[in-house]
Amino acid sequence: MINFASFSKSGRKSASAAILASTMLATACVSPIAGPDGNYAKPIGNAPVTANPTPYSEGLVCMGHYARQTGYAAPRIAVGRILDYTGKADFEGGRRVTQGASLMAISAFAKAGARLVERFDTSVSELELKYANNKLIGDDIPDDFRKITAGSIPGSDYYLVGGITELNYNIRSVGAEAFAGDLDPTDTKGSIGAKLYVINVGLDLRLVETESLEVVDVISYQKQIIGREVSVGVFDFANGNVFDVGIGGRAQEPIQLAIRSVLERAVLEMMANLYAAPSADVCSLTAGAISTNGITGDFVPAGAPLEEYNGPSRQQASAWHDRRDPALRGRN
Template sequence: MINLNTLFSAACTKASGAVLASAMLATGCVSPIAGPSGQYASPIGNAPVTANPTPYSEGLVCMGHFARSSGYRAPRIAVGRILDYTGKADIEGGRRVTQGASLMAISAFAKSGARLVERFDTSVSELELKYANNKLIGDDVPEDFRKITAGSIPGSDYYLVGGITELNYNIRSVGGDAFIGDLDPTDTKGSIGAKLYVINVGLDLRMVETETLEVVDVISYQKQIIGREISLGVFDFANGNVFDVGVGGRAQEPIQLAIRSVVERAVLEMMANLYAIPSGDVCSQTEGAISTNSVTGDFVPRGAPLEEYNGPSRAIAANWHDRRDPTLRGRN
């Protein structure tokens, strides 16, 4: 006598195994046992690291080169706290805007050729000073300790502080949906939809003279951010089968990159004020020399001649990538 429960259980087991195998094939090679490499699965994606410029990065770079070529002594700049004052946060995702605006400003000042002094995070320096004061830090000389020298830390001429003060949702949005088809229920039907929406971010920054605490420059900027959504669907009966196909896409200008753009525009205008540069015409005077600068920063090499400066190569996506750099390809 055939046991129906046994047959049903076996069929379910085979079906479950087939579904599991199909899911594993669809999602890639995943094993519950680590392979020879010590991993359960290899991560996807192989995009190289690239530079992260904004539309104002080139202006910062050419301004810094113009200041150096004209013999202008760049001021020493310190960057303080540029905090998020919007108060906008998701229940699960945390803060909606970046908490690293100060770091963006430091990078922007580096592009402009300013001389930077660290005031944002001095925890390591303060700890080293404490150890040196207790004669606990030794340098290369045996049985010797680091001396604390008065006046060894250069001071800043100006410092930058401020905050991100605006994040406004849905300044304006527009959208539409349409359904197309005749009265025959078996004929092809289609739908299409599109939406656009606009938000914005804003910040307020001020530059302060360090010795007198006089506010010498104040800037308030905002930038609008656009997003879009498009959908398309088709529904049809064919040969006794039902086909329901939908495609679509969403895209939004990155909020954090918009904040970086606002920060770089503000830093550019402030440095133009310090350099006494009235407009972007200075970039035409540095044409042909921009190749010696980099939108990732602009620092001279330490302990090497200027000809070995790697600023321009920092923005090349293939550099140092084991599959893209021809000098590294084939070594592994």
């Protein structure tokens, strides 16, 4: 930060003109009149879409490979409500933790090769069933309507429910600041500071057998999250001007990614129990396995051989990106 109080009158005018010019330069990319493409401004940033794994995603994929190689029938899993029970919310920013933990759990089960049945949002299916019951859906067959067939919806063997139960702020924090400079007020002074702090999230999940409602597995996990802050400053007089410059940075491990990690670890342990995995080293037992499940999830191949499915491309940052994929660039 530059202290304008020490500037002369002409110096302040020059500085103000420089700031005004910089401001106009910064706003040159924004126009009150839409351009030929119909936009006022071009959005910044060009990072490609990438996979969103955790340290446990590879283990989930290996668990799915292990089940297929050993002949274990993947159970049908339904995921219910995994709610936020922490009650933590910001005054302006809303909830502190994700409200989509159920969706994260569905993705985790898919990575492990489980057969998923939808129970989280059945609104569309229920509406389609209502229309079919009133003979309103035709399915492209002239003078015919969709039939309601008894037993057409597969049931679940187990369902997962639970909640995010902990978000603890400032479990431990530490910081240090230092200021250095001699007694001469015109000599350079410097300061440096650093802070570390730790919070944690926790959740409790249970796996329930659907027919008997017997709870067959319960897991409670927590994960600590670290954050840091570093700052450096310099204060000096030069040519009759005062310069006070400071830089710094903050970084915190993402809270929502930590919740995904805890969920994936819990799902991994539950699936290991259902698959009777001998140890946590199933990846070494399934080296070279081919399957449709990957760190992005799972899907049913649409007629193509298993070896030709597009699972690997889903994990490539350059796939389908018009600036990174050579095949797409060749079409432009």
